[in-house]
Amino acid sequence: MSNVAEDAGLQLRSTVTPDGELELSLLRVATPQPKPDEVVVRIEASPLNPSDLALLLAGADPSTAESRGSASEPRTVARLAPEVMRAVASRVGQSLPVGNEGAGVVVAAGSSAAAQALLGKTVSVIGGAMYSQYRCLAAAQCMQLPEGTTAADGASWFVNPMTALGMIETMRREGHTALVHTAAASNLGQMLQKACLEEGIGLVNIVRKPEQAALLRELGASHVCDSSAPTFMADLIEAVAATSATLAFDAIGGGKLVGQILTAIEVAASRKQGSYSRYGSTTHKQAYIYGGLDRSPTVLTRSFGMAWGVGGWLLTPFMQKVGEETVQRMRTRVVQGLKTTFASTYAERISLQQALSPEVIASYAKQATGSKYLIEPNAA
């Protein structure tokens, strides 16, 4: 491993203990010698996505977090409610690494030409355990970044951009022509709006605050509905009618919003259909829940006829369904647009040690729009 300064590095681990505690710790793990087709990446940047937070915090109550370790061996614990413990029963006792995606510099490479070609290059990577100082990965799992694109630029290259493009792809495959999106001022929502503008696709953005609406309008959004406004349902119906959107992607999950969207689509479709049918319009209305910002139950007031569906949506099964060729096309498009369409913004950049701080946990656990965190595992 002549090219690697260290042959071991820190890795963040998340463990649910049998007595109902979450334990976060930093482990010193050996960096493997790369096989011929592998490289070692010094991870410079990795985002804290909602999907990472679910694994990292396991549903623990952030307000109960306290430091228990030492400066050299930091350790933070927090309590899990009994109903949460039931939901995570199958991971009890397992020390799990975290971090879906990231970017960094290739500091060692196996003997193959593909691996050697990446030596010294800045690459985006996926594969889990990115909250680590070093990761040994197949060269094929690395995406070389264009000149001038930093590791921080390329850290959130997969989950959000591919989800945004996956929504558009799903729309086309299922015969819809426009979209509704909730929590739409998120990094992901901004990417979706920019991608829809590029392709001329109608998009109805639903946000919860006036300042989020302003942010999207600055990006060029034509349709932004603020769910905190008294005119929300009327606004939503008009926007859905204007775009002919019949498919929604929802990051929130809990509450009445998904049902309200289906109702708005139904009202717009019934207007066009004209005549009365006791079963509602024949227009198929679909909503996919892809996140769970609100863990409370989904409440569907079924006032939208019988031609409707609600379901879960996840990136990985979507990619398996569409196949390698489509995925490659999407990845290439993302990497070209990392500083434009698919640019992310971060409220804070933190070290691995800071990721274990109870105050910092309390902040990133809120998952508030506009307050995304980036972990820099090799920051001083």
Next chain:
Amino acid sequence: MSNVAEDAGLQLRSTVTPDGELELSLLRVATPQPKPDEVVVRIEASPLNPSDLALLLAGADPSTAESRGSASEPRTVARLAPEVMRAVASRVGQSLPVGNEGAGVVVAAGSSAAAQALLGKTVSVIGGAMYSQYRCLAAAQCMQLPEGTTAADGASWFVNPMTALGMIETMRREGHTALVHTAAASNLGQMLQKACLEEGIGLVNIVRKPEQAALLRELGASHVCDSSAPTFMADLIEAVAATSATLAFDAIGGGKLVGQILTAIEVAASRKQGSYSRYGSTTHKQAYIYGGLDRSPTVLTRSFGMAWGVGGWLLTPFMQKVGEETVQRMRTRVVQGLKTTFASTYAERISLQQALSPEVIASYAKQATGSKYLIEPNAA
């Protein structure tokens, strides 16, 4: 019309008035002269299905029903709540005939061979407006009943039997191998259980009362879960695990039951899968809501991973999707089994006049399992 004793007959009509009332009345309508390919059927029997009740009563409050007409021109009115009025706004002022399906005797026929062949025969029919003494229909819309099958036997030949077979067909088309069914002691539920036994398909029946469970067990049901039992969730999980059911059909719609079924399927699937995944099992769990016995919101406590779907299911779009050949195969099977697999039972048989009685309306509006009504439009 030499073969028809009368050239006019009574027809039940349902109207929502602009001032928020439901009005039921009996109209004397002329029976058309049949065209070459048509026949006139004297309707002897037509069931009051939940889908008929939705059109007939338009969501009016049955407790407010009162008779306003005379013996010769009966008329019953009932009040609609304002939110119900909004839902039925597009039918206000229209005098609508009711009754999806029925059976009777062909009393007149057009000149074509197909029509003439039916003269004097007992036939099952669909096409709406069956709460009428006479209906003029295309000969192709009539299904001649086998010797020994009465009009009462053949009245519920379409909606329930085709829905039961449609559930099985949907199961196969969407890659599932067993079913869960709610409100399972209904006429439809009994048909589904008998059809599943004939085909060796696993079926988990969910009922709300011990006597309903007993009824299904008498038919040969292996899996009956009583949602009023304290062990309901545990029973449901075991039954789902035993059958490997991953698809549910729900007649109720409101409340937590659909979510409980998805959770039971997920628990059974996770047991088989073994290892922990933060996104739940990869087993796709699907529920279709095909009725609305409970109009309250559907409440989904999302504890069943991300591979799930809930949607509306209706017989007519299903038939359009599967095509004429499959539908014909299903219809033929139904007619052969009208006295066995697809036999219906009725708590009461009523005349058109009785269908307008406030006391009778209060009874059939309950849609209680085991209290189905049959209308006999030509009963003395």
